[in-house]
Amino acid sequence: MSEIIKLKIGLASCGIAAGGEAVFEALKKATALPIDQVGCIGHCYAEPLVEACLADGSSVMYSNVKADEKSIQDILSLGGENRFEVPAARKAKELLKVLALAGRIVPTDLADYTANGGYEGLKKALSLSPEEVINEIKLSGLRGRGGGGFPTGMKWSFLAAKPGFDKTVICNADEGDPGAFMDRSLMESVPHQVLEGMLIAAYATGASRLVIYCRAEYPLAIKHLKIAIDQIYEAKLNVFGNRSIEISIKEGAGAFVCGEETALIASLEGQRGMPRFRPPFPTDRGYQDKPTMINNVETFGNIPVILREGGNAFASTGSEGGRGTKLFALAGDLQYPGLVEVPMGTTLNEIVFEIGGADRSHVKAVQTGGPSGGCIPVELFDTPVDYDSLRSLGAIMGSGGMIVIGKDRCMVETARYFLDFTHRESCGKCTFCRIGTTRMFEILERIVAGKGCEADLDLLEDLGKKIKAGSLCGLGQTAPNPVLATLRFYRNEYLEHVNEHKCRAMQCNALVDVVLDKSKCVKCKLCLKTCPLNAISSDFVIDPALCTRCNSCLDSCPKKAIIRAAKGDK
Amino acid sequence: MKKEYEFLRSIPNDPGNLIKGLQLLQSSCGYISVDGIRAAAEYFGRPEADVEGVVSFYAQFKRVKPGRYQISVCDGTACHLKGAPLIHEWLHQELGLKPGETAEDGVFSLETVACLGCCSLAPVMSVNGKVHGKLDRKTMMKILKEYAAK
Numbered sequence: 001m002s003e004i005i006k007l008k009i010g011l012a013s014c015g016i017a018a019g020g021e022a023v024f025e026a027l028k029k030a031t032a033l034p035i036d037q038v039g040c041i042g043h044c045y046a047e048p049l050v051e052a053c054l055a056d057g058s059s060v061m062y063s064n065v066k067a068d069e070k071s072i073q074d075i076l077s078l079g080g081e082n083r084f085e086v087p088a089a090r091k092a093k094e095l096l097k098v099l100a101l102a103g104r105i106v107p108t109d110l111a112d113y114t115a116n117g118g119y120e121g122l123k124k125a126l127s128l129s130p131e132e133v134i135n136e137i138k139l140s141g142l143r144g145r146g147g148g149g150f151p152t153g154m155k156w157s158f159l160a161a162k163p164g165f166d167k168t169v170i171c172n173a174d175e176g177d178p179g180a181f182m183d184r185s186l187m188e189s190v191p192h193q194v195l196e197g198m199l200i201a202a203y204a205t206g207a208s209r210l211v212i213y214c215r216a217e218y219p220l221a222i223k224h225l226k227i228a229i230d231q232i233y234e235a236k237l238n239v240f241g242n243r244s245i246e247i248s249i250k251e252g253a254g255a256f257v258c259g260e261e262t263a264l265i266a267s268l269e270g271q272r273g274m275p276r277f278r279p280p281f282p283t284d285r286g287y288q289d290k291p292t293m294i295n296n297v298e299t300f301g302n303i304p305v306i307l308r309e310g311g312n313a314f315a316s317t318g319s320e321g322g323r324g325t326k327l328f329a330l331a332g333d334l335q336y337p338g339l340v341e342v343p344m345g346t347t348l349n350e351i352v353f354e355i356g357g358a359d360r361s362h363v364k365a366v367q368t369g370g371p372s373g374g375c376i377p378v379e380l381f382d383t384p385v386d387y388d389s390l391r392s393l394g395a396i397m398g399s400g401g402m403i404v405i406g407k408d409r410c411m412v413e414t415a416r417y418f419l420d421f422t423h424r425e426s427c428g429k430c431t432f433c434r435i436g437t438t439r440m441f442e443i444l445e446r447i448v449a450g451k452g453c454e455a456d457l458d459l460l461e462d463l464g465k466k467i468k469a470g471s472l473c474g475l476g477q478t479a480p481n482p483v484l485a486t487l488r489f490y491r492n493e494y495l496e497h498v499n500e501h502k503c504r505a506m507q508c509n510a511l512v513d514v515v516l517d518k519s520k521c522v523k524c525k526l527c528l529k530t531c532p533l534n535a536i537s538s539d540f541v542i543d544p545a546l547c548t549r550c551n552s553c554l555d556s557c558p559k560k561a562i563i564r565a566a567k568g569d570k
Numbered sequence: 571m572k573k574e575y576e577f578l579r580s581i582p583n584d585p586g587n588l589i590k591g592l593q594l595l596q597s598s599c600g601y602i603s604v605d606g607i608r609a610a611a612e613y614f615g616r617p618e619a620d621v622e623g624v625v626s627f628y629a630q631f632k633r634v635k636p637g638r639y640q641i642s643v644c645d646g647t648a649c650h651l652k653g654a655p656l657i658h659e660w661l662h663q664e665l666g667l668k669p670g671e672t673a674e675d676g677v678f679s680l681e682t683v684a685c686l687g688c689c690s691l692a693p694v695m696s697v698n699g700k701v702h703g704k705l706d707r708k709t710m711m712k713i714l715k716e717y718a719a720k
Contacts, residue, residue, distance in 0.1 A: 013686075013687055013688055013701065014688055014690060014691060016701065017688045017691050017694065017701035017702070017703045018691060018703060044688075044690030044691065045690060047691075175687070176684065176685075177685070178645070178646030178647045178648075178649075178650075178684050178685035179646050179647030179648050179685065179689055180685070180687075180689075181685075181687040181688070181689055184687040216593065216630055217683065217685070217686060217687065218687065219699070250589075250590070251589075251590070251593060252628075253589050253592070253593065253628035253629070253630040253631060254628050254629035254630040254684070255627060255628050255629065256684070267589065268586070269586045270585055270586040270587060270588035270589050270590075270614075270624070271624065272623055272624055272627040273627065273628070288586075329689060330690075331647070331648035331689035331690055331692060332647075332648050332651055332652075332692075333651070337648075337689065337690035337692075338690050367647065370647065401647065401689075403647045403648055403651065403689075405651065409651055414651070417647070417650050418647075421684070427627075530707075532660075532663040532664070533663070548659060548663075550656060550659040550660060550663065551653075551656050551707075552660065552707050555706060555707055555708075556707075
């Protein structure tokens with residue numbers, strides 16, 4: 001086998017959180033080989049990841065690397081201890097187009113990007129007329145990846161139709177869905193690809209200003225983008241003939257509603273991020289009252305790919321309900337959480353079980369589209385994932401967050417969680433959204449506390465329909481989805497909560513007692529020492545009045561003698 | 571404008587830069603005080619009530635002085651499913667803090683955040699920006715001890 005010529009270590013947010021920085025330091029100490037700090041390849045469960053590049057052009061990956069002497073030497077000697085292979089099922093299903101370079105190149109190295117085909121899309125675009133570029137985008141069938149699914153080419157043509165160059169293109173990088181991290185990963189790992197997409201948009205639509213609105217919770221993404229912007233200025237990639245494009249980045253301050261176009265613009269202008277009535281549409285009057293177009297990070301990430309491949313070739317991937325590939329952030333109850341890219345129309349079965357390695361007997365549902373989406377039960381997992389199929393099930397594609405929910409999770413509590421989020425994030429402008437989501441949340445709190453009644457379920461449905469109809473923006477129009485979808489598919493769980501005061505998942509604290517099975521107990525007293533409230537007596541009886549159901553004792557018990565049981569069961 | 575807020579002059583006083591100004595205020599002072607609001611209103615030429623309105627709208631802005639170590643517990647979907655409520659319960663038992671509070675000795679303060687974007691390491695929390703993943707009670711207690719001893 002040939003020798004190592006270079007090492008690569010994944011240092012995106014996930015790699016850092018898994019301890020990648022310590023591994024990087026240890027590697028630096030142990031070897032004089034060049035070490036590239038790259039982004040994320042999407043296999044978050046295997047972080048920290050180190051790739052050893054060999055002289056013959058091949059490479060060997062190492063996963064879950066620790067910062068100790070043994071692990072480091074194992075890599076440097078090309079040992080076999082922590083070798084990592086992409087699981088075969090995932091390799092077969094995945095199609096890396098947008099993510100092709102993520103984790104393979106140094107995010108902040110312009111030369112590395114251009115050596116791997118970077119900015120060829122822009123070059124191609126500049127050799128065409130703006131109309132021809134927009135035509136390619138239309139041919140590609142690309143639809144907005146931020147959730148709405150509006151045809152991108154059409155959006156571009158609206159802005160291009162406005163006279164002059166005093167126009168703005170905004171990149172919506174305010175990835176607010178809890179449970180989604182596709183955009184973060186793209187910005188951290190391939191910032192130039194996102195910016196290349198934006199520059200192509202500026203050329204095609206005649207915009208002179210590019211603004212990235214990024215959430216402040218993503219410091220590493222902001223850092224990488226800033227470096228990339230400086231490099232673009234230096235290389236004059238932002239100059240098209242006599243036109244020079246201004247690129248800036250603004251940090252959001254944490255408001256979910258700012259994902260909505262008009263709210264985002266209000267926030268950019270230093271106001272409370274509240275949406276306004278449309279028309280006028282942003283393409284008529286947007287940022288600073290000038291024509292403005294907003295696309296999502298992943299949408300821009302697709303643009304260079306389309307220009308390189310050509311619109312028709314791009315459209316050959318995917319299905320009727322959506323062209324190209326889609327990134328999904330897989331998390332929750334599965335073996336391989338991470339970022340995946342698959343052709344549109346791949347089924348949930350393939351994504352959750354084959355790629356995600358989830359346990360078929362354990363999965364109850366998958367939640368797509370975050371707080372605006374719905375739950376899809378496991379029985380319907382042969383559904384192809386595209387914009388239209390998901391909508392028909394009361395869920396949405398959203399930006400691509402996909403949370404796998406196991407059988408030990410309560411669907412009522414899950415719905416309560418989402419409404420807790422949306423009722424707090426409602427900006428307060430529309431009465432139905434402001435008060436309606438609060439009432440829905442209160443009803444759900446009542447149900448998980450065992451104090452609900454059957455009429456509450458009808459009330460939830462009634463409120464949900466009215467909130468959807470009576471809200472101005474996407475937040476209110478979709479906020480009831482998690483409740484309506486769970487009521488549709490899991491009404492029996494709601495009924496158990498209200499009629500029998502039972503939570504089959506043993507999750508709702510008010511309906512559960514923590515009990516100790518004396519036949520399994522070995523009297524080791526670890527639980528007594530662990531319980532922060534001294535709720536366990538010396539003869540091993542748990543006082544339900546003192547116990548807060550914090551699960552500390554469950555974790556401490558070596559014999560698993562302590563369990564959560566339905567209230568009243570002995 | 572009070573001398574201690576002179577740093578605001580490093581950004582142009584266009585009213586559209588208010589959020590940027592407030593972010594600068596918060597990163598310099600740790601939180602946004604009544605005096606801070608007054609200074610921002612004066613510098614950006616906007617009424618104080620208007621500035622207060624912007625501050626209260628966005629989750630990022632804090633009106634209470636944070637502790638030396640700011641603990642942010644992620645309550646994104648993945649973390650919630652994997653036990654974020656338990657982490658809150660344990661932190662409450664250990665530090666006596668609820669989200670939005672700062673301990674009397676000023677060492678720790680606690681907040682809930684929507685999503686740190688590290689869903690595959692759920693449940694996670696960050697301390698002064700450093701993310702700690704795959705938490706259980708034992709690792710969380712160990713992390714607290716390490717910071718308290720610093």
